[in-house]
Structures are given as C-alpha cells and as structure tokens.
Amino acid sequence: EAQVTQNPRYLITVTGKKLTVTCSQNMNHEYMSWYRQDPGLGLRQIYYSMNVEVTDKGDVPEGYKVSRKEKRNFPLILESPSPNQTSLYFCASSFQANTEAFFGQGTRLTVV
Amino acid sequence: SQQGEEDPQALSIQEGENATMNCSYKTSINNLQWYRQNSGRGLVHLILIRSNEREKHSGRLRVTLDTSKKSSSLLITASRAADTASYFCVRWGNAGGTSYGKLTFGQGTILTVHP
Numbered sequence: 375e376a377q378v379t380q381n382p383r384y385l386i387t388v389t390g391k392k393l394t395v396t397c398s399q400n401m402n403h404e405y406m407s408w409y410r411q412d413p414g415l416g417l418r419q420i421y422y423s424m425n426v427e428v429t430d431k432g433d434v435p436e437g438y439k440v441s442r443k444e445k446r447n448f449p450l451i452l453e454s455p456s457p458n459q460t461s462l463y464f465c466a467s468s469f470q471a472n473t474e475a476f477f478g479q480g481t482r483l484t485v486v
Numbered sequence: 487s488q489q490g491e492e493d494p495q496a497l498s499i500q501e502g503e504n505a506t507m508n509c510s511y512k513t514s515i516n517n518l519q520w521y522r523q524n525s526g527r528g529l530v531h532l533i534l535i536r537s538n539e540r541e542k543h544s545g546r547l548r549v550t551l552d553t554s555k556k557s558s559s560l561l562i563t564a565s566r567a568a569d570t571a572s573y574f575c576v577r578w579g580n581a582g583g584t585s586y587g588k589l590t591f592g593q594g595t596i597l598t599v600h601p
Contacts, residue, residue: 405587407587407589409589409591416574416591416592416593416594417574417591418591419588419589419590422587422588422589424587430587432588433588462526464528464529466529466589471578471579471586471587472516472517472578473534474519474531474534475519475531475576475589476531477521477528477529477530478528479527479528480526480527480528482526
C-alpha cells in the first residue's frame with residue numbers, strides 16, 4: 375500500500391532532550407516535506423526536500439533540522455526541544471513539486 | 487506565511503444540503519489542490535485543478551477556479567455526516583520562483599454536517 379509513515383504517533387518529552395521524528399515513504403517520491411499544525415495558525419511548512427541531499431527552509435525552520443540521505447526517508451530532528459514546539463507534525467511526499475501530496479498520519483508532540 | 491484565505495471559517499448544514507467553500511490566494515499558481523482533514527488526523531487529497539482548467543468534478547465534489555479573481559471554490563453536493571471535517575485549499579509556489587517547492591495552506595473551513 376502506498377503510504378507515508380511517521381513515527382512515533384505520540385510523544386511527550388522534556389525541554390532540551392534531543393528527539394527525532396521519522397518519516398518514510400514507499401512511493402519513490404522525489405519531494406518530501408514537514409509541517410506543523412497549531413490552532414489559529416493552520417499548517418505551516420518547516421522544511422522541504424526536492425530530492426536526495428537537497429533540503430530547503432520552509433516558513434518556520436527555527437529549532438528544527440532535517441536530512442535527506444536517501445530517497446525514502448526524511449527525518450525531523452529537534453536538537454533541543456522547547457515548549458513552543460508542542461504541536462501536531464505532518465510529513466508529506468509527492469512525486470515532485472506541483473503534484474498531489476500524500477500526508478502521514480501525524481505526530482502529536484508535547485514538550486514539557 | 488498563509489497566503490490562502492478561505493471562507494467561511496465554519497459551516498454548519500444538514501445532511502443532504504450542499505456545502506460551498508471558497509478560497510482566495512495572492513500570487514499566480516500552476517495548480518490548486520483541496521484537502522480534507524478529519525479532526526486532527528492526516529490530510530487526504532481530494533482534487534487538483536490546474537491553472538488552465540475552470541472546473542473539475544470528482545464524485546460529489548465540484549471545484550472551480552477563476553485565475554483572474556485568484557479564487558477557487560469547492561462544492562460538496564448532497565452532503566453526508568461523514569463529510570464533517572476541515573477543508574483546506576493548498577497551493578504550490580511557482581516553478582522558477584523563490585517559493586518553488588513551498589506548499590502553502592489556507593486557514594481552512596470547518597464543515598459540520600448534522601444527521
């Protein structure tokens with residue numbers, strides 16, 4: 375089944391403790407991206423990757439890192455999480471930019 | 487930044503009625519997409535309409551696009567309780583521009599369909 379898989383689905387962590395949210399797609403898509411969704415602010419793009427080893431900042435990249443060492447994976451790294459990064463995170467992939475995007479089920483992160 | 491504005495922000499209707507949601511945007515587009523999100527869950531792609539198309543249908547969904555007015559609308563006909571969700575218009579940054587690769591969401595319309 376074609377899908378985008380995020381892990382974990384739920385995570386509660388403490389301020390400053392490094393964490394990684396994984397994202398994997400099985401559709402051989404070139405494009406992958408990360409978003410956060412917050413009440414009243416909607417969905418905002420954090421980082422995106424047009425292809426392997428190519429990443430670019432979205433609208434809210436501060437406090438996040440990404441890497442794209444292989445086509446199928448696009449992990450989101452929070453080196454030192456803070457409470458303002460408490461949010462619902464989505465990963466998405468598409469064949470390339472300007473095409474239909476497929477979203478993962480989301481990761482609900484709480485930083486205390 | 488949010489460059490898609492949707493209205494209404496919330497819409498409450500009875501089963502069987504039609505629901506219309508509107509989306510406006512500020513810059514030129516290659517295509518515009520509509521997605522549905524059920525209560526904090528993943529987003530599901532509904533329909534993509536290209537800039538050279540004026541109308542597109544998919545089942546009970548009808549999307550229109552007016553590039554001169556920079557607006558689009560999503561019509562759901564004969565709505566069902568299962569259509570209750572948030573609906574977003576989404577656009578890609580233009581190829582060749584500095585925002586190419588960026589995906590921008592509207593604020594969304596919360597649709598509630600009462601049985």
